[in-house]
Amino acid sequence: MRRKALAVDKIAAQAMLNELVRNAEREKAGLIDPTDAQRKRLLAERVVEFECYLRNKDVTPKQVYTAASQLRKIVAACDWKVISDITDRARRRPGSGVFGANNLTIKTNFDAKDS
Numbered sequence: 001m002r003r004k005a006l007a008v009d010k011i012a013a014q015a016m017l018n019e020l021v022r023n024a025e026r027e028k029a030g031l032i033d034p035t036d037a038q039r040k041r042l043l044a045e046r047v048v049e050f051e052c053y054l055r056n057k058d059v060t061p062k063q064v065y066t067a068a069s070q071l072r073k074i075v076a077a078c079d080w081k082v083i084s085d086i087t088d089r090a091r092r093r094p095g096s097g098v099f100g101a102n103n104l105t106i107k108t109n110f111d112a113k114d115s
Helices: 010-028 036-040 043-056 061-077 088-092 109-114
Strands: none
Touching: 043 061
16 A cells, blocks of 8 residues: 655644544444445436446437436426435425426326325
């Protein structure tokens, strides 16, 4: 393993190292959720990853474009930024852009089970 300086300034580097050690110890003790970083990722990044995933599968370019563009429209219309923004209430909120203005909702498998 190669060592790498965290910063040119030794005091700043020591503070950064202390923070890394503290976070590692807290995670080991169960005080920090290891999935915390994933929850903070922007949905826009996830949509790009999903689009790449579809391109690498046996999916036509038209299907990739349709799926990615629809997903982007939903994320934008509902004003979702991170995964925690996606809730049932946010999905059904009146006047939420495309869906609320036209009295439409996003149909899911959960809705089908409730019917």
